Amino acid sequence: MIEARGLTKDFVSRKETVHAVRGVDLDVGRGETVAVLGPNGAGKTTTMRMLTTLIAPTAGTARVAGYDVVADPAQVRRRLGYVGQGNGAGHGQRALDELYVQGVTFGLERRAARSRAQELMAGLDLAGKERTKVSELSGGQRRRLDVAMGLMHAPDLLVLDEPSTGLDPHNRANLWEHISALRTEHDITLLLTTHYLDEADTMAARVVIVDDGRIIADDTPEALKTRHAGDRLTVTTATAEQTARLAARLEAWEGTSGVELTGTTLHAGIVAGSTRVTELVRTADADGIQVTDVQVRRPTLDDVFLALTGRSLREADTATTGEGAAA
Numbered sequence: 001m002i003e004a005r006g007l008t009k010d011f012v013s014r015k016e017t018v019h020a021v022r023g024v025d026l027d028v029g030r031g032e033t034v035a036v037l038g039p040n041g042a043g044k045t046t047t048m049r050m051l052t053t054l055i056a057p058t059a060g061t062a063r064v065a066g067y068d069v070v071a072d073p074a075q076v077r078r079r080l081g082y083v084g085q086g087n088g089a090g091h092g093q094r095a096l097d098e099l100y101v102q103g104v105t106f107g108l109e110r111r112a113a114r115s116r117a118q119e120l121m122a123g124l125d126l127a128g129k130e131r132t133k134v135s136e137l138s139g140g141q142r143r144r145l146d147v148a149m150g151l152m153h154a155p156d157l158l159v160l161d162e163p164s165t166g167l168d169p170h171n172r173a174n175l176w177e178h179i180s181a182l183r184t185e186h187d188i189t190l191l192l193t194t195h196y197l198d199e200a201d202t203m204a205a206r207v208v209i210v211d212d213g214r215i216i217a218d219d220t221p222e223a224l225k226t227r228h229a230g231d232r233l234t235v236t237t238a239t240a241e242q243t244a245r246l247a248a249r250l251e252a253w254e255g256t257s258g259v260e261l262t263g264t265t266l267h268a269g270i271v272a273g274s275t276r277v278t279e280l281v282r283t284a285d286a287d288g289i290q291v292t293d294v295q296v297r298r299p300t301l302d303d304v305f306l307a308l309t310g311r312s313l314r315e316a317d318t319a320t321t322g323e324g325a326a327a
């Protein structure tokens with residue numbers, strides 16, 4: 001569905017050149033759901049805008065549904081729905097009219113446009129809101145209407161740029177419930193960007209991590225965690241001296257890494273941590289170390305980002321907000 005090779009975008013101004021996307025290779029197969037994750041300014045939106053024909057690449061190529069984004073933009077647009085950041089719908093319009101006009105613009109017959117609009121409104125939990133003005137819909141309803149807009153012309157590929165940013169947890173869950181149902185029902189390929197790690201983790205079968213205009217990892221969430229992060233172990237003992245002795249023991253174990261001490265608590269990376277708790281407690285007992293608490297946590301995608309870049313995704317977000325990636 002998507003084949004991008006060496007996709008590159010430089011924004012050149014008199015003051016500076018921003019290397020927003022630096023040679024992205026990406027293949028997305030039909031029916032896949034792929035989440036693109038990365039800090040502010042990593043190049044996610046710029047990549048989406050190139051794939052959706054909104055801006056031309058500086059270098060490289062991309063094909064969507066078999067059509068080149070530069071040579072055949074109209075064919076590409078016919079096959080994809082794009083839901084950008086913010087709201088695309090005109091605020092003075094009534095919700096159903098907004099969808100209907102979108103459908104007719106894309107060449108649907110009037111009757112087909114009306115019935116598709118009604119079907120999508122029902123599917124996105126907007127039944128009863130047909131005659132409500134867009135400006136009078138709630139944030140969650142408006143975002144669902146945006147998704148309906150993107151689906152009006154029955155695209156093969158739906159591209160969602162931060163679909164749930166600004167929604168509360170309830171509305172996020174609700175939006176995803178509907179997107180998941182539509183994805184199955186209409187057999188669509190989904191490419192989305194998100195800042196929510198848990199959302200990428202649970203909704204996408206595949207996660208592409210981008211940083212500074214490049215793809216730095218691309219796999220299933222589980223594979224990324226196992227390969228790059230491993231489990232996190234936290235142990236507390238009765239005294240700092242006991243914790244230091246236990247830390248020395250753990251450092252010698254196979255499969256542990258980055259053992260760190262904070263008072264009576266130690267933190268470490270550990271492979272298959274939950275299978276090693278008994279061994280840990282026995283080792284401590286044999287050395288007269290009194291363990292008061294043991295916790296093993298599965299890594300998050302943030303741990304993966306940290307392992308790959310040395311920065312937490314949240315810190316990276318704060319640090320790069322508003323800054324260009326000028327070279």
Ligand SMILES: Nc1ncnc2c1ncn2[C@@H]1O[C@H](COP(=O)(O)OP(=O)(O)OP(=O)(O)O)[C@@H](O)[C@H]1O
Pocket residue numbers: 011018019020038039040041042043044045046047322323324325
């Ligand atoms: N039209 C533009 N002109 C100049 N620089 C731009 C333009 N659009 C984006 N950039 C810069 O390109 C880089 C990548 O931006 P982009 O919006 O693609 O990042 P992003 O990963 O989508 O970030 P966010 O998560 O904040 O949306 C940033 O440094 C940004 O400032």
